[in-house]
Amino acid sequence: EPLCEADFAPIVEKVRSEGVNAVAVCFLHSYAYPAHELRAREILREALPGVSISLSHEVAREWREYERASSAVMNAYVAPVVERYLLSLEEQLRERDMKAGVHIMQSSGGVVTAESARDKPVYTLLSGPVGGTIAGTALSERTGRQNLLCVDMGGTSFDLSLVVDGKASTTLETELEGLPLLMSIVDIRTIGTGGGSIAWLDKGAVRVGPHSAGSVPGPACYGNGGTEPTVTDANLYLGRLGARSLLSGEMSLDADATAKAIETLAAGAGMEPEPFAEGILAISNAAMADAMRTITVSEGVDPRDFTLVAFGGAGPMAAAFLAEELDIREVLIPRFPGTFSAWGMLQTDLRRDVTLSFFRAAAGVDSEELEAAFAALESEGRDAVLEEGIEAGKAHCERSADMRYAGQEYTINIPLEAGISAGELARRFHETHRQRHGHASPAAPIEFVNL
Incomplete structure (x- = not known):
């Protein structure tokens, strides 16, 4: 029925x-x-100049309305x-005579123009950690190692995250503070454990994190007024960090503050x-190992089939302990x-x-209807990247479908290509369902x- 525009007043x-x-x-x-959402934006923009308008079908063109x-x-x-x-970033770059275009990292593992x-800032969620996963795919290509377990430990x-068969493992939905989000996103799992995680006592029991000393004041060893011991302090106290080992020797660590x-x-x-101090690291490592199991064992993935890639300011310090805990045979540390x-x-890209x-x-x-639907999507996608300056011959498309058993609520994303047979599609779905959930129902x- 027609949109009731009087309701907008x-x-x-x-x-x-x-x-x-x-x-x-x-x-x-x-x-x-x-059409109704598009008209709603026209009405709101005319009546409320300067107010940002987000339309649900542009952010997530899917049927699940909540x-x-x-x-x-x-x-x-x-x-x-x-x-x-x-806008401020672009203006400041212009003032510095920077002529290159600004591109922003997306959650999906690609970049878009500023x-x-x-227009869709929610697509930048977790884009910083995603950069590490994409670095993992580049490392996979350079080293010939197809399966990588990427861990990024900062402050x-x-x-x-996982790189499987040379590609970043992705999902089409996630949550932020309990709010569900429909978007293509590299599957990143996060816990509050880092080099700055503070050790504290809970009725006599030792806890580590989730509170962090951050960079200011930072761990006690930074000498910036921090008085609570952190994971970094524990490493220094046990001799695993040299007093002049940070920032190529440019930063000296205060061993006396750490000891105190x-x-x-x-006491x-x-x-x-x-x-x-050893207990602080054991607690921290146990929390990280448990998190690694949630993205591997809990998802039907054997971590022993992966190479561990540890990065971030603190990642390499824990790499050997984590590899031993999950029986991973090989560790790669970026330079x-x-x-x-x-x-x-x-x-x-x-x-x-x-x-x-x-x-x-x-x-x-x-099959003709399916192909026509994919062709329309590919045309839309190509037009979008061409608008961002990509040459027509350099753009390529990848297809996938969200599928489920009839009667299920949630779906599994299955990669597919043009002309795939119904039998092969069903086989891929059953196999993926069995890997993900431990069972399948071929009938x-x-x-x-x-x-």
């Missing part, structure tokens, strides 16, 4: 009176019929801040300082682990992900959800 007044600077619009079936609305709200929430930041990033967090921090807390725990993620961003809801039974799907009907 009280909405506009409420937005204006409360000083709202961003609005998300989500209509129930906009993934299939976006997740689509959540994605649009998150996009609207970060849009004003990201827009200001990127203009595109301003505050420990980020994990470790010995004070050890409170009724322990000798050296075993106490400059602290800048590995930044290097990974230089290995990326321009990328656009496009999605179409496609509810069909796999067994009875019309059960399968259906498409999204292309």
Whole structure:
């Protein structure tokens, strides 16, 4: 039925009176019929100049309305801040006579222009750690190692991801602070363990993290006023860090401050300082090993089939312990682990992900209809990357489908190519389902959800 434009008047007044600077619009079936959302944006822009508008079908063109609305709200929430930041960045670069275009890392593992990033800033979620995964794919190509378990340990967090058969492991949905988001994203798992994680006592029991000393004041050994022992302090106390080993010797560590921090807390725990420092690292390593199991063993993946790549400022310090815990036979340490993620961003390509809801039974799907739907998606994707300056002959497309057993709620993404047979498609789905969930039902009907 027609859009009731009169309904917008009280909405506009409420937005204006409360000083709202961003609005998300989500209509129930906009993934299939976006005309009403597009008209809503026209009305809101005319009435509320300067207010950022996010449309759900542009952020996530899929049928699940709650997740689509959540994605649009998150996009609207970060849009004003990201827009200001990127506009300021571009202006400052112009003032410095930088003529190269600005590209922004995406969660999917590709980059887009700054203009595109301003339109869909939610796609930049976790893009920093994703740079490390993309660096892992480049390392995979250079070394011939197809399966890598990438771990990035910095000052505050420990980020994990997989490179499988030379490609970053991705997912099409994630959560942020309990909010579901529909988006193509490299599958990153994060826990609050890093070099700056603080050791503390909880009714006599030793805990490590999630609170971090950060870079200011930083660990006690930084000599910036920090008094609580951290993972970095434990490594220094045990002789695993040299007092002049940071920043190529440019930064000296305060061993006396570390000793005071470790010995004070050890006394409170009724322990000798050296075993106490070893305990800090054991607790930290155990938390990281458990996180590594969630992305491997819990997903039906054997970590023994992978090479461990450890990077970030603190990653290499824990690599050997983690490899031993998961029975991983080989560890790779980048030459400059602290800048590995930044290097990974230089290995990326321009990328656009496009999605179409496609509810069909796999067994009875019309192959011509399926091919036409993919052709339309590919045309849309090619147009998008051509607008960003890619030459037509250099663009290529990869296809996949979200599929499920009939009656299931959630889906599995299955890569496929043009002309794939129904039998091969079913085989891939059953095999992936068995690997992911430990079982499959070859006799059960399968259906498409999204292309």
